[in-house]
Amino acid sequence: AQKVTQAQTEISVVEKEDVTLDCVYETRDTTYYLFWYKQPPSGELVFLIRRNSFDEQNEISGRYSWNFQKSTSSFNFTITASQVVDSAVYFCAFSNSGGYQKVTFGTGTKLQVIP
Amino acid sequence: GAVVSQHPSWVICKSGTSVKIECRSLDFQATTMFWYRQFPKQSLMLMATSNEGSKATYEQGVEKDKFLINHASLTLSTLTVTSAHPEDSSFYICSAQDRGSYEQYFGPGTRLTVT
Numbered sequence: 001a002q003k004v005t006q007a008q009t010e011i012s013v014v015e016k017e018d019v020t021l022d023c024v025y026e027t028r029d030t031t032y033y034l035f036w037y038k039q040p041p042s043g044e045l046v047f048l049i050r051r052n053s054f055d056e057q058n059e060i061s062g063r064y065s066w067n068f069q070k071s072t073s074s075f076n077f078t079i080t081a082s083q084v085v086d087s088a089v090y091f092c093a094f095s096n097s098g099g100y101q102k103v104t105f106g107t108g109t110k111l112q113v114i115p
Numbered sequence: 116g117a118v119v120s121q122h123p124s125w126v127i128c129k130s131g132t133s134v135k136i137e138c139r140s141l142d143f144q145a146t147t148m149f150w151y152r153q154f155p156k157q158s159l160m161l162m163a164t165s166n167e168g169s170k171a172t173y174e175q176g177v178e179k180d181k182f183l184i185n186h187a188s189l190t191l192s193t194l195t196v197t198s199a200h201p202e203d204s205s206f207y208i209c210s211a212q213d214r215g216s217y218e219q220y221f222g223p224g225t226r227l228t229v230t
Binding site: 108 | 147149151153157159160161164206208210212217218219220221223224
């Protein structure tokens with residue numbers, strides 16, 4: 001069975017600081033997807049990224065960047081120059097790449113950016 | 116981008132009554148839809164996989180007679196919480212898997228409160 005671990009339950013940073021959210025996963029699958037979602041207080045999940053297990057290239061999107069390391073089964077997420085609007089719960093997630101792509105979520109990391 | 120809607124966005128019902136939640140894919144067809152439940156300050160847990168035209172598959176520990184799922188068309192799945200009790204109060208989120216791309220999109224969620 002798949003497992004996603006987000007060891008950081010809550011993180012507080014001061015605005016403009018950089019912050020990295022850790023994610024470690026466990027699977028026996030050779031092909032899979034990894035995700036990051038943001039969940040603001042409203043509850044709606046905001047999709048941030050989907051990464052195929054074949055693609056270990058790191059990605060940058062504005063202030064967001066992701067570091068995927070298959071060797072350590074990690075998929076970390078960094079926010080550069082954090083802003084108050086980044087305050088939310090962030091979920092790392094995993095899905096198989098087969099027909100029924102069930103998503104397994106980590107326990108989430110609550111990020112608070114203090115002005 | 117692909118949009119998934121849920122209706123209602125929130126509902127309050129009395130203990131013992133039934134509540135139906137709709138999940139619609141607005142601009143794509145979804146052979147498969149998933150239902151998740153999220154208790155306060157917890158992660159999302161998969162409840163069941165809904166397949167168009169066939170019976171849903173429930174995760175271990177989820178009562179299929181209590182959570183009735185119907186996936187009558189390629190754009191609509193419904194979750195009915197029967198004989199609701201206060202412990203069923205939760206945030207219910209659906210996702211729809213595009214039958215063409217297999218990408219998955221989440222709905223905005225339905226907040227159920229049982230009094």
